[in-house]
Amino acid sequence: METLNLIRPELLTFSSDQIRTLWPYLIVFVGAVFTIIGSVLNGKSSKWLVFLVTVATCGAGIFHSAELMRDSSLVLFNGMMISDAYSHFFNVIFLGVTLLTAFASFRYLDHEQLQHPEYFVLLLFSALGMMLMVSSLDLIVVFIALELMSLCVYALVGFRRNDRKSNEAAMKYFILGSAASAVFLYGVALLYGSTGSTEVTRIYELVQENFALQTPVYTLGLVLVLFGFLFKVAAVPFHMWMPDVYEGAPTPITGFMTTGLKAAAFAIFLRVLITLGYGKGLADYLQSHIHDLFWVFAALTMLVGNVVALTQTNIKRMLAYSSIAHTGYLLVGIVAGVRGELGFYPVIAYLLSYAVMNLGAFVVLTILGQRGDVGLNLHDLSGISARHPWLSFCMAVFLFSMAGIPPTAGFAAKYMLLYSAVQAGEIPLVIIAVLCSAISVYYYLRVLVYMYMREPAESPTQLRVSLWSQFALVSMVVLTLQIGILPGKVIHLAKKAIMSI
């Protein structure tokens, strides 16, 4: 057994390089603290103050993280954290998602009379949780970051305090999320018990040195940790919480969860998997078991997500099931990444594309929703294109992208993902995936049917789209089309990120 008190002094000192790599985290933390201070200042000024601080924080964080992507990897805090291209790639995604969620929320909160500054505090702290999680190398730090992120989001889900659905969603999410965290923590404990370390790289080294460490306890621990992650990404059969939570949460928060939270969970999932030797280094039997497990989960997730989405009439719920379906496609990428020559970068590129298009769709829904998040059923959208041609156009772009139709980001990403799966020889899985996408076309297009091909509903209220939301929408549309038409840049970044693990 390895002793705990193996402290490497060189890792405890702070060099200026290390401080530099911590900038994005410090910025977000300080920003979050400022929003707390801002929220103490009462009155109308606090709303703008808090909002602008959030925006500035995210902007500065994105800027720094993008800068740091060029640097080489650096291990921090005695191997508890790592700053590499992978973590900064995702930091940019998280902060981008947070920024756009803030943009989409501003008018929404006024409208819903929910304009409490805590909203932005929680948003920033959960972003910080995501950032820490994706850059941690120690399972304990992963757990702490996971909880930081989740607790903030539990509160955000229940932010509509006087609404039953929102409360129910928060409660459900909290209880099931805590159970999943417990499962994860139990897995960590078992891994620690069987190897003597909670550091992911250390566990890998120890297991490589001594194969006998791969006891049944180790296997169980590994599987429990993976199940914890699978719960967070809502893979079938761990998906039951998701539709209710997505439906009950305030619309911008749902968008935040489908994109930010999912990206974060997948990012750390992938990091832990790869670092623990998935693909190379794991014992053969473990490798093949995990492969089979993921294969089954991927197939189930795609099938259940898509088929159940067919029957939904509430758009938020429909997008929740579609989000489950996309989890399935991502799992296909994880199954395929081991043997495919493209490796795991299609998964990352897909995560980015999915974040872009899905967030866009939720920004549209935030604008379309009426007071109290009602009015998001299909028939409420009837004939909306006549009154809001541009809004409908944006929604059409996002939906076509989610359905994977060129020339959009969704197509480019799906192309790479399934291509890598064909390379890996997973042809049956790919056929399931494409048939599922064919199913998905129906429910995505049904939204467009209502928007474009039905007569308008009886009450033609003219919606006002705030400048912030306009900015968010335009940038998402541009990105969706840009990734779809010229995906080279994204591939390059994704490749760079995955290489740095």
Place this chain on the structure above:
Amino acid sequence: MVEKWDWLPVLGISYAVGIDGISFWLVLLTTFLMPIAILGSFKAVEHRHKEYYFLLLLLETGMLGAFVTLDLFLFYVFWEAMLIPMYFLIGIWGGKDRVYAAMKFFIFTMVGSLLMLVAIFYIAYQHKVQMGHYSTLITDLYQLHFAGGAGYFSTQSLLFLAFALAFAIKVPLFPLHTWLPDAHVQAPTAGSVILAAVLLKMGGYGFMRFAFPLFPEAVATYQIPFMILGSVAIVYGALVAMVQPDIKKLVAYSSVSHMGYVILGLFSLNEIGVTGAVYQMLNHGISTGALFLLVGMIYERRHTREIAAFGGITKVMPLYAVVFLIITLSSVALPGTNGFVGEFLILLGSWSVSPTLTAVAGLGVIFGAVYMLWMFQRVMFGPIRHEENKSLKDLTGRELVVLFPLVVAVFVMGVFPNFFFQKMEPSVQRFLNKSNITARN
């Protein structure tokens, strides 16, 4: 003529376009019919003009792109991108059941093309395995050889089937044709014209450009099954067309029958048959396009397409009747019109492969004459039974301008086919050689 840019070098994807003797005519057909379709249905569109023309032009971009592309990935992009504008054209400006028709059209096509996508992945990866680098350029892919071919379910045959499914749905080949009548009947006139005249050709073109040269042995294996399906489509389409009460639906089913000839000709795999098939694709574009325009014109006046609602139209619309007659005769393949040349060559080509199937297909020629002429008789001749029909106005100047080029094309293609063959033949020959040489290896 080829233009090539690297697009996504990581996966060997490039933007490569070029034309040869086959795509040349199809590009010409598209650009010829597009203004005609727009002008011909000028009055039919009553709302959302801006979006309508935007989508039509987007559709044209997609179609032209699919005809000229030399890269499999790019082809798929255009192939799918074509669906979006057509979906909206049917769904927004269509008839009563437009939503159902649009959805059915989209999902049918999508299912087919997604399986083709899997095959594209496999082929692209095979290029890496066999040649050592990524490429989706078709000239590179033609060099590949896929295992099997003789068996019905070998790798090559499965790949071929994945492509064939996508193309057969688009053609549409019996029994995958059920989306077509719905889409045609519900689509606005310009949509029907473009759908019949150009979009359906995409299937036949796909067979020639991709399926035949890539999977020569599988094509040989599946030659007879596909010829049988083609013959069935000819007879079935004709029989169903015969009993339609709606003119537009009748024309739609006649499309199924006519495209059956194209499949029959293509799969006869000899020069005469394939040339005939390409010719028939052009003919069908012109005659059926014209028929849909004519149906649209009478619909604008009467707001019905029921055959029973007409009768004696010759008396009130003599010019219309003349043009309708010419196009009808072209559609039933009267010698001297374009239809005759195509069908004759196809039957000649398929005779050498299977006289029985040719005889079955020959029945279709007779049925074709029956349903078209019977419909013509019921609409045009006899007494005027309905009051409304007495005041119908004859063709306007705009409509004559639209129809005139089509009538000219019918006769030019019927009388001087050689002019067209000269350009087509080298390309057809090249395709056949490619298929045969690889087959012998």
